[in-house]
Amino acid sequence: MDFAFYWSQTDAVSKTLFFVLLLLSLASWVVGIVRVLNSRRIATTIADELHRRVDTQSLSDLAFEQRKMITEQNLLQQIARWRHELEKGLPILGTTASIAPFIGLFGTVWGIFHALNGIGKTGQAGLAQVAGPVGEALIMTGLGLAVAIPAVVFYNIAMRINKSALHTATDTAHQILAKVAR
Numbered sequence: 001m002d003f004a005f006y007w008s009q010t011d012a013v014s015k016t017l018f019f020v021l022l023l024l025s026l027a028s029w030v031v032g033i034v035r036v037l038n039s040r041r042i043a044t045t046i047a048d049e050l051h052r053r054v055d056t057q058s059l060s061d062l063a064f065e066q067r068k069m070i071t072e073q074n075l076l077q078q079i080a081r082w083r084h085e086l087e088k089g090l091p092i093l094g095t096t097a098s099i100a101p102f103i104g105l106f107g108t109v110w111g112i113f114h115a116l117n118g119i120g121k122t123g124q125a126g127l128a129q130v131a132g133p134v135g136e137a138l139i140m141t142g143l144g145l146a147v148a149i150p151a152v153v154f155y156n157i158a159m160r161i162n163k164s165a166l167h168t169a170t171d172t173a174h175q176i177l178a179k180v181a182r
Contacts, residue, residue, distance in 0.1 A: 006136055011114065017107040017140060021100060025147040028096040031089040032154025039086055039158050043165035047172045050078060071180045075173040082169060086162040090155060097151040104144015111137025 010018070115133030119125050 006139065009133075009136055010111075013110055014107055014140065017103055017110070018143065021103055021107075021140075021143050021147050024096045024100055024103075025150075028093055028147065028151035028154060031092045032150065032158070035089045035093070035158045036154060036161065038088075039161040039165065042082055042086060043161055043168065046082065046165050046169050050075060050169060050172045050176060067180050068177065072173075072177060075176060079166065079169045079173065083162075083166060086158075086165060090158060093151045093155040093158070097148050097155055100148035100151065101141075101144045104141045104147075107140025107144070108137045111140060 007015075112134060115130065115137060118133060119129055122129065
């Protein structure tokens with residue numbers, strides 16, 4: 001069964017579901033690739049960036065508590081900015097991973113409904129009448145899974161990188177605060 005034949009046999013609902021899955025797939029690939037690349041960039045520079053942002057020399061004239069408070073505030077603000085940056089796009093990946101299989105399943109149910117409806121109209125239920133429409137309906141399940149699986153993979157990779165980067169940032173912040181406390 002080729003795609004042109006499949007496309008000619010589908011109705012507006014199936015075509016709409018196909019385009020929704022296509023858009024979700026494109027969005028998850030773009031967001032996934034950009035998110036992983038940006039997360040890696042942030043993760044590799046996070047410790048150096050924190051050290052650069054805290055100028056301990058300019059704080060040396062301040063009292064200990066002031067020094068500690070200013071440094072801690074700067075570090076927390078920077079880590080919050082990174083967290084916000086690292087989490088961009090993750091809801092798109094999570095949502096795509098969650099709903100794409102259900103959209104595919106809905107397409108399958110819709111296709112089987114149409115197959116059964118066609119059988120009911122013709123009164124014939126032979127293998128030739130059932131196999132084609134049911135096969136076309138199952139394509140939607142495959143498409144739903146083909147969209148969801150990469151989204152899950154990108155989401156998990158990004159979350160692992162983000163967790164590691166934020167752990168590094170927190171450890172580095174503690175080291176900087178210990179240095180300021182001396």
